[in-house]
Amino acid sequence: MKVLLISNMYPSKKYPAYGSFVQETVRGLEELEGMECQVVAISEREAGLKKNLLKYSRLFLDTGKALLFSSYDLVNAHYIFPTGFLALPAALLRGKPLVVTSHGGDVRLGKKNAPLKALTSLVLHKARRVVAVSHYLARELEGEFSLPREKIEVINCGVDTDKFFPRPREKALAELGLNPRPKEEKIILFVGNLIELKGLMPLLRAFASISPSLPQARLVLVGEGPLKERLLQEASSLGIKDRVTFTGPLPHHRIPTWMSAAHLFVLPSYQEGFGLVALEALACATPVVASRVGGLPEVVTHERDGLLVPPGEEKALAEKILLLLKDEKLHGEFSSRARDSALGHDFKRQIKRLGGVFHSLGPSS
Structure with a gap:
């Protein structure tokens, strides 16, 4: 079965973490028997109106080329709008099924105003199936866009437990060139986009409030984004600049080492469709403190493998x-249970389910 996969996010040498979950999905699908993927995607992270117009114009043209010159049995678009909208001609003009994967940000965008809601609803109702990465998102799709529940499949991206597994903390710290004595260095780790929605300003203030009583603690922020300069200024004004490390973007294969080196993983987001990165931390047996929002309670079980707090409440976070x-x-106790929690969302199991959905809509169905 040949799948034309269209995404507005995909890694490149310059941006190795940009849409890495989509790349992992492609890898997993191609490991399934009889499955082949052709990827049409955006690999440039730069934002702004002009740059976005150029990026999506290229995506539209590349999708058009695939429509004219490629052979495929099914179209899978990651994100409802604008990617799913651009994918519609590739599916409808060829009489091929469209499967749209919703990750959360697209649902927020679709609720922003009436025109966006109409376009989002159009894509959702034209699609043969909609994959939601959490039950929370499935409920949102049903309630906000009147999407029939039978059209929705809840399948998250899954965590590759062969890559994300517990490593001895001393070894992980040594590999990173850090203090190999974990009792003397306690890393609080965040991995993700440096944007307002991730709740990083409250995180800095929370860390500043507890740092005097924990001189051995260090906050490490892995990622990039438009908030970086403000975060640097805030860390400086709070007097914790020397206690906060900004690593910049890292390739996906380096993240497990950081997660094993960390004493604690934090994801204080205001909104989160699922929270895959928290799941990856649990797979490394690293407890998580996260916001009680979106799909995160489906990942982190409060007082079992982590703790959930109200979003934006820096005192509770601290x-x-x-x-x-x-x-x-x-x-x-949390660490000993974390790995088992993650195994329930194993990548291979999720990919097999996704492949099953694709095959059920394919030419032999």
Whole structure:
């Protein structure tokens, strides 16, 4: 079966983490028997009206070329709008099924105003199936866009537990060139886009409030984004500049080492469709402190493998971070259960389910 996969995010040498979950999906699909993917995607991260127009114009043209010159049995678009909208001709003009994968940001965009809601609804109702990465998103699609539940498949991206697994913390720290004595260095790790929605300003203030009582703690932010300069200024004004590390973007294969080196993973987002990065941390047996929003409660089980806090409440965030850094017994209990939690979302299992959906719509169905 040949799948034309269209995405507005895909990694490149310059941006190795940009849409890495889509690249992983392609890899997983192609490991399934009889499955082949052709990728049409945007690999440039730069934003702004002019740059976005250029990026999506190229995506439209490349999709048009695939429509004219490529052979495929099914179209899979990642993100409803604008990617799913651009994918519609490739599916409808060839009489091929369209499967749209919703990751969360597209649902937020679709609720922004009436025209965007109409276009989002059009794509959703034209698609043969809609893959939602969480039950939270499935409910949103049903409620906001009147999408029949039978059209929705809840399949998350899954975590590759062969890549994300617990490594000895001392070894992970040494590999990163950090202090190999974990009792003397406690890393609080964040991985993701440096944007307002990730709740990083409250995180900095929360860390500043507890840092005097935890001189061995360090906050590490892995990623890039438009908020970086403001975060640097805020860290400086809070007097914690020397206690906060900005690594910049890292290739996906380097993230497991950082997660094993970390004492704690934090994801204080205001909104989150699923929270794959929290799942990756759990797979490395690293407890998580995250916001109780979106699909995150489907990933992190409160008081079992992590702690959930209201979004934007830096006092509650600080208290939970401090608790897990100081209470080694509780930290150990959460860590011992984290891996098992992640195994329920194993990548191979999720990919097999996704492949099953594709095959059910393919030429032999």
